[in-house]
Amino acid sequence: MAVDYSAKPLLTVDGLKQYFKVSKSFTVHAVENVSFKIYPGETYGLVGESGSGKSTIGRSIIRLYDPTAGKIQFDGTEISGKLSTHDNHILRTQMQMIFQDPMASLNPRKKIGDIIGEGLDIHHAYMNRAERAEKIQDILAKVGLAPEHASRYPHQFSGGQRQRVGIARALIMNPKLIIADECISALDVSIQAQVVNLMKDIQQETGTAYLFIAHDLSMVKYISDRIGVLHLGHLLETGTTEEIFSNPIHPYTRSLLSAIPAPNPIVEKQRVAESYDYKTSGIDYNQGTDHLVSGSHYVKCTDEEFAKWTKRVI
Ligand SMILES: Nc1ncnc2c1ncn2[C@@H]1O[C@H](COP(=O)(O)OP(=O)(O)O)[C@@H](O)[C@H]1O
Ligand SMILES: [Mg+2]
Known part of the structure; x- marks a missing residue:
């Protein structure tokens, strides 16, 4: 449905x-x-x-x-x-x-x-x-x-x-x-x-x-x-399953995705887990606001972070 x-x-x-x-x-x-x-x-x-x-x-x-x-x-x-x-x-x-x-x-x-x-x-x-x-x-x-x-x-x-x-x-x-x-x-x-x-x-x-x-x-x-x-406690990124999986924007989302083991052993061998440490990331969740990526896909970050993560020019 x-x-x-x-x-x-x-x-x-x-x-x-x-x-x-x-x-x-x-x-x-x-x-x-x-x-x-x-x-x-x-x-x-x-x-x-x-x-x-x-x-x-x-x-x-x-x-x-x-x-x-x-x-x-x-x-x-x-x-x-x-x-x-x-x-x-x-x-x-x-x-x-x-x-x-x-x-x-x-x-x-x-x-x-x-x-x-x-x-x-x-x-x-x-x-x-x-x-x-x-x-x-x-x-x-x-x-x-x-x-x-x-x-x-x-x-x-x-x-x-x-x-x-x-x-x-x-x-x-x-x-x-x-x-x-x-x-x-x-x-x-x-x-x-x-x-x-x-x-x-x-x-x-x-x-x-x-x-x-x-x-x-x-x-x-x-x-x-x-x-x-x-x-x-912060909702960092939201979107359809397709949007999140095909185009994760927030480094935390990317680290979560990279932690999923691949069912194919050849792909799994090449999987690189992206690490994420909030303390050393320089990111302050309290400074972030919702930015529209596309469709129903939003990421919470500052304007500068958004530009950097999506490689857009501000
Ligand atoms: N009743 C409570 N009193 C004090 N701290 C709480 C209480 N419930 C949850 N917390 C704290 O709030 C945070 C979020 O907890 P929780 O919602 O259980 O997380 P999750 O379900 O994602 O594991 C944790 O730091 C937890 O210790
Ligand atoms: Mg729980």
């Missing part, structure tokens, strides 16, 4: 800042002025190394944190300020999250069916027990699990199966946006591909959008329509 970029964005994040005061004299600037949009049915891949602020962005959007500054709009409703009961309900049902470690996020004492049905229970989303059971069975089938799995416990499942449970739990609310925070990072590579394919199939069927968070670009390339590159 092609994404309609002339449609109204499903999610608009505008100038998001998320700071954590850790002591009297020290505040962590986890997210610094981040703006991006996600369109209905789109997969937006957010990549960056550990500690770059990916999870914080996801958690601020779904309001596990109160944003320090900035505006977040979801499906036409502003969700960054004080939430009304109605808006809170929309947020808790229409936006769902899948976590990295399914074992830690699934209650070990609850049966899979009840874990999956939790959202339905909280939001009274069924008329009777039969309808509840039917909804759970439908979702189990959708994520490739068997009906009898509903009466088993999390420890009886493999890592890949548990992640399917995590997806089922998110999906049962029929959300418009799923935030998947490193949801495949803990899985074997072969299982990663299976889960990503499942997520793609589900998107085809339901039209849900994904904020797909990952620390490397390999799977992100495969699933994302657009990609945002995050470093030290």
Whole structure:
């Protein structure tokens, strides 16, 4: 399904800042002025190394944190300020999250069916027990699990199966946006591909959008329509997957791309990893502003950096 970029964005994040005061004299600037949009049915891949602020962005959007500054709009409703009961309900049902470690996020004492049905229970989303059971069975089938799995416990499942449970739990609310925070990072590579394919199939069927968070670009390339590159809380570059992969502008993006192993051994032998060290780079992220490269491709930098990196004359 092609994404309609002339449609109204499903999610608009505008100038998001998320700071954590850790002591009297020290505040962590986890997210610094981040703006991006996600369109209905789109997969937006957010990549960056550990500690770059990916999870914080996801958690601020779904309001596990109160944003320090900035505006977040979801499906036409502003969700960054004080939430009304109605808006809170929309947020808790229409936006769902899948976590990295399914074992830690699934209650070990609850049966899979009840874990999956939790959202339905909280939001009274069924008329009777039969309808509840039917909804759970439908979702189990959708994520490739068997009906009898509903009466088993999390420890009886493999890592890949548990992640399917995590997806089922998110999906049962029929959300418009799923935030998947490193949801495949803990899985074997072969299982990663299976889960990503499942997520793609589900998107085809339901039209849900994904904020797909990952620390490397390999799977992100495969699933994302657009990609945002995050470093030290700053969104440095964003564009379609094609724009980012064929014409990376920021040295940090280039270093991330050069770190991806090539599947072809001959190409892999010649691969040169580009190193990047912010401290010695002379780059100051706080001085950067968004520069349009082309299409929907933007890079955050100063005018001088932009001219140098794109070899343009100013
Ligand atoms: N609740 C918190 N209190 C203080 N610092 C935090 C908190 N959550 C995250 N951080 C810090 O914010 C930065 C970004 O963290 P995080 O969003 O978890 O990064 P990522 O998901 O990209 O690994 C890190 O420096 C982290 O230590
Ligand atoms: Mg994280």
